Amino acid sequence: MKLENHEMFNKLSTAIAKLQCDPPPKDVLPSTASLENARSKLQSHLLTQGIGLEESIRHLQEDLAPAFNASSRSPNYYGFVTGGVTPAAALADNLVTVYDQNVQVHLPNETIATDVEDRAISLLCELLDLAPEQWPHRIFTTGATSANILGLACAREYVIIEASAHRTDAENSVGQVGIVEAMRKAGIDEIQILTTVPHSSLSKAAGILGLGRASVKCLGRSDAPHKFDMQQLRKSLEQPGAASIVAVSASEVNTGLYATCGMEEMQELRKLCDMYGAWIHVDGAFGLFGRVLASPAYSSIIKACEGLELADSITGDAHKVLNVPYDCGFFLSRHRNIAERVFQNPNAAYLASGNGADPITSPLNVGLENSRRFRALPVYSTLVAYGKNGYRDMLERQINLARGIAKYMLESSEYELLPESSASVEDILGGIYIIVLFRAKDDELNKQLVNKIKATRKIYVSGTLWDGRPACRFAISNWMTDVERDLPVIEQVLQDVAQGKDSQRPT
């Protein structure tokens, strides 16, 4: 195959790099016409003779890119928890592509890639006030879903070991003999996952791992479904013949509320779980970053993040609040000995990594993939560039915008903030993290609310169900967030939509 010369590559990559410096797109969604146009221009069959580099890049930029949504590139994209991409992360990601390191085996005499990955994840631990040495099993993943799979896989191995301990001295490993045999040997007939308002990916992980989606049991309080009903939890843990994994939702996607509040609650959970050989897994995909905060204005978030370090394992996302490109999440576990029982890549002498005494492990033996992207480099780059203060400031701006929107809802005659609460305004706002859930008071408007807001293409929100009725959700996670600039835009859109001045702009 004949590849184009370097001058051509330089010319085109400079044009693409310039995009990074362009102001954010005005519209958060492409017009219907752009979508149709792009779809009609998609190449329908593989060409025998390719169109060449210059023409293919033109095709991507001119035909396809106008039909991409603005997600990470616009501060006004508030759907899901998408994050953005900091400049330091974006530049590093280009290097990742150019150097294309395969971070699977630790080869200290050949590349520093595994050292960078290990350092990046320990810097991340420091950012989150977690002592790196207490999390010896740590690895970047493709996202929080895969980190949850890692968490439940480690938990499954651990609870089997615990249940087997008083029956047999022989090693009993799911990784080795499979779940049916391991459970039989351990004398248990059920592995249950006890949680409150879990993210959907937890059930997905349970399904993939042979525990079953039905093993996920929500034990929320009737007056506060995000919090554990401790009496029910104790009863479930006591159940004979069952081994348990307790999954803590550290900020839940619909409301941003945390399952625990303060060190004492986490200590109580820890004590209970130790009594019954249960594993504690924290899903803190975006909530974990609350640990960056320090000011008293955020005391209730700071308190909700206390004690999460008492967990056995933690899931976090880097492509959300850390603002690095997709795909990047991370997994932390205290149990180094479990890691290889679950993830070892056995009998592949050609992938061996020389030195057993080196503290850096080969990622292929402690995570899902063998070949892996160097996704650690953007994390390293952005943490080095902005430091703790940079991230604290970024998150404060996001929370302040969320609280500004929540305050608007509380004062509005058209909208209501969810969940409904009788607490004081100060307490309600103090509990807001980066998610704002709300609905229109008028039922007819409420049914169309998400679509009407999206149709303005000025801001993007996502829809959900709350108490069986449609509801709408802001998730604020972009590094560009600026309260003074963004709040008036949001208020104007909400006002226009409520007053019916919301017809889609001509495209």
Ligand SMILES: *Cc1c(COP(=O)(O)O)cnc(C)c1O
């Ligand atoms: C987003 C999210 C996930 C899933 O994360 P992906 O990175 O999309 O795989 C899991 N748990 C929580 C709490 C989340 O917010």
